[in-house]
Amino acid sequence: xxxxxxxSDSIITQNLLPKKFGKxxxxxxxxxxxxxxxxxxxxxxxxxxxxxxxxxxxxxxWGIYIxxxxxxxxxxxxxxxxxxxxxxxxxxxxxPLTRIAEIIAVSAITFASIIIxxxxxxxERFMNLFxxxxxxxxxxxxxxxxxxxxxxSLLLLYIPLLPDLKILLQQKDKNPNWLNKLYSFLGSFWIGxxxxxxxxxxxxxxxxxxxxxxxxxxxxxxSWLFATTYRPGWDSTxxxxxxxxxxFLVGSGGVVVAMYIFRRYYQLEKYITEQHFEKMxxxxxxxxxxxxxxxxxxxLVPAFKMKKAEEKHLNxxxxxxxxxxxxxxxxxxxxxxxxxxxxKKGRKPFPMFIIGSMIVVGxxxxxxxxxxxxxxxxxxxxxxxPESYKHYFPSWEEWAIAMGSLAGVLxxxxxxxxxxxxxxxxxxxxxxxxKHK
Amino acid sequence: xxxxxxxxxxxxxxxxxxxxGAKLSAQEEVVKLHYYNENNNLQYLILEANxxxxxxxxxxxxxxxxxxxxxxxxxxxISAIKTDNSGRAKLFFPISxxxxxxxxxxxxxxxxxxxxxxxxxxxxxxxxxxxxTFTSDEGQKSIKAIVTKLVENKWLxxxxxxxxxxxxxVGGILPAADEQSYTTDSSGTVVAEFKKDKIPGDENGNxxxxxxxxxxxxxxxxxxxxxxxxxxATQVDSTFFEKRTLWSTRFKTPYWLLTLAYSIAIGIWATLxxxxxxxxxxxKLGNE
Numbered sequence: 126x127x128x129x130x131x132x133s134d135s136i137i138t139q140n141l142l143p144k145k146f147g148k149x150x151x152x153x154x155x156x157x158x159x160x161x162x163x164x165x166x167x168x169x170x171x172x173x174x175x176x177x178x179x180x181x182x183x184x185x186x187w188g189i190y191i192x193x194x195x196x197x198x199x200x201x202x203x204x205x206x207x208x209x210x211x212x213x214x215x216x217x218x219x220x221p222l223t224r225i226a227e228i229i230a231v232s233a234i235t236f237a238s239i240i241i242x243x244x245x246x247x248x249e250r251f252m253n254l255f256x257x258x259x260x261x262x263x264x265x266x267x268x269x270x271x272x273x274x275x276x277x278s279l280l281l282l283y284i285p286l287l288p289d290l291k292i293l294l295q296q297k298d299k300n301p302n303w304l305n306k307l308y309s310f311l312g313s314f315w316i317g318x319x320x321x322x323x324x325x326x327x328x329x330x331x332x333x334x335x336x337x338x339x340x341x342x343x344x345x346x347x348s349w350l351f352a353t354t355y356r357p358g359w360d361s362t363x364x365x366x367x368x369x370x371x372x373f374l375v376g377s378g379g380v381v382v383a384m385y386i387f388r389r390y391y392q393l394e395k396y397i398t399e400q401h402f403e404k405m406x407x408x409x410x411x412x413x414x415x416x417x418x419x420x421x422x423x424x425l426v427p428a429f430k431m432k433k434a435e436e437k438h439l440n441x442x443x444x445x446x447x448x449x450x451x452x453x454x455x456x457x458x459x460x461x462x463x464x465x466x467x468x469k470k471g472r473k474p475f476p477m478f479i480i481g482s483m484i485v486v487g488x489x490x491x492x493x494x495x496x497x498x499x500x501x502x503x504x505x506x507x508x509x510x511p512e513s514y515k516h517y518f519p520s521w522e523e524w525a526i527a528m529g530s531l532a533g534v535l536x537x538x539x540x541x542x543x544x545x546x547x548x549x550x551x552x553x554x555x556x557x558x559x560k561h562k
Numbered sequence: 563x564x565x566x567x568x569x570x571x572x573x574x575x576x577x578x579x580x581x582x583g584a585k586l587s588a589q590e591e592v593v594k595l596h597y598y599n600e601n602n603n604l605q606y607l608i609l610e611a612n613x614x615x616x617x618x619x620x621x622x623x624x625x626x627x628x629x630x631x632x633x634x635x636x637x638x639x640i641s642a643i644k645t646d647n648s649g650r651a652k653l654f655f656p657i658s659x660x661x662x663x664x665x666x667x668x669x670x671x672x673x674x675x676x677x678x679x680x681x682x683x684x685x686x687x688x689x690x691x692x693x694x695t696f697t698s699d700e701g702q703k704s705i706k707a708i709v710t711k712l713v714e715n716k717w718l719x720x721x722x723x724x725x726x727x728x729x730x731x732v733g734g735i736l737p738a739a740d741e742q743s744y745t746t747d748s749s750g751t752v753v754a755e756f757k758k759d760k761i762p763g764d765e766n767g768n769x770x771x772x773x774x775x776x777x778x779x780x781x782x783x784x785x786x787x788x789x790x791x792x793x794x795a796t797q798v799d800s801t802f803f804e805k806r807t808l809w810s811t812r813f814k815t816p817y818w819l820l821t822l823a824y825s826i827a828i829g830i831w832a833t834l835x836x837x838x839x840x841x842x843x844x845x846k847l848g849n850e
Contacts, residue, residue: 257812258812259815260812260815261819273831276834280837283841287844313848314844314846314847315844315848318847318848320847321847321848324844328841331836331837335830507733508733508734
């Protein structure tokens, strides 16, 4: 029995060790790098010529960059759901998903911070935010809470990684020299003593408790950037809860997509099973229903009253210029996922992958719809404004930077999966051994 | 076979010529002149130079032009100008052209670039706009504006002139009544009832009424203003920014917010520092 356990331990280790890129991996990485380079060139142009290269003007001063920022903040919340909430309520099946969720969280929050700097016309003045910042401003709260959430997510990614680093260091002959140096730097001190394990467990427990209120804060504060104004579409007491429910949904959608891709291309069918998709499917449909409920509140109640200031905004969303995008986001981001996922067949891996992708795409457009149409309808319109103020469609530089940042997130996750095990090896071995006892 | 190749080469040459020709012709320099008459005593011109490409106008800075009055003799030169970064230049009439300006009711402006005439048909008929107020027996305040044009040294009413009539505010004109714009009748007059009774004025209750004609093809841009005591006097509270409020400076943050924000931040970061301490302890245990 002991031998069979040892064998299964080594099989698990071999199965879960990070793998070199194949041809498809190289192609995928090259495409992402190319998109990132294009994004960097577009940003160079923005720095060189100023924000005038964007199509943002006096009315729409928060365009695709801020939509992207809200999207990244939203998707990063999944770290707290799958890692922290599931761990605290002893959801054991979530073990293979925790690191996927956490790396999505870290990479998304990193690029959320980057995209905010991109949105600044004079990024060299960033420090002024700290030197002259007013604590009364929700923007200041957002900066503080994003920094805090980033640090917690990083710790929550790093501490559970320590036992795996020991395993990686045991396979020195299989790794290139630079990787061994990196593993040694990050985790050569981990010997797996009882005291070390006890301290690590305590740290993880504290982090799991701490990350939940901070995660709620980060997205509530992001929603307050909008909701603390009187503007149509933003002036809502519902916004914090509405944003958080949407964030959990898009994050879970992102995890489902990542689960499918890693499972398929790293041959992880034994670890990320159909049961995982089945259970995640049930969670996603629940989150979809909650988010739909908040959407109904967010749009139906103002539409019932049709206050003058809200009227133009709501009409533009329901039947006007933004209606195609609005109904597209609602249908592919909520309605189709609900209809598909309530059936058992819809919760199989491939349908789940399609639904997860739809949720993520729908969520991106939803953020765009939250930010832009409101800005096109100011309370106090200016007179004799140029035509360009009245419409907004991102310039190629904005698209390139936004797509570059999305590619950056994917590249971050891709490199992480190349260097570190995407499924926790030690935890999987411990759980397997516990099952055999 | 050779003939076919020649035809192909010719065809491609034509195609390339057409393509680049189309590209070059798609770029166009657009120069516009605007005439302004403010309060019937300040006349000036603004020249705007842009490059038009694929329906997008890009300002042309540092472009040099000469603007003449009536004929392009050097004696009639209004000004030799250079456009600024926004592709614009402002011109005032020199004293030497005063007589020539006063003697005619209609003037032609000519713009030259590198000795070449690029505008020769910009004609302005001298006009003025006057603003007045009256109150009806029922107590209804109204604004009256009259547009007149100079024809053979006589000021005659200008009818069918579209204008804005209202209150001058930061960023634009607030209409005095419900209409956004008005058109003069046969006597060159428009009347608007003043319906903004509760509008805030300065500390004495003064507001500025304005009548404005914009880009009229005969008269250009005309505007005139009148200050009236029809607003509500606003008292500036000088102690306003001294209070600790959510909208004051960072040195005047409310105490409750400071306490709340710093308690949360300190509480969370103290825990994080403790977690870093635990990691350091794990490192030390491994290195022992």
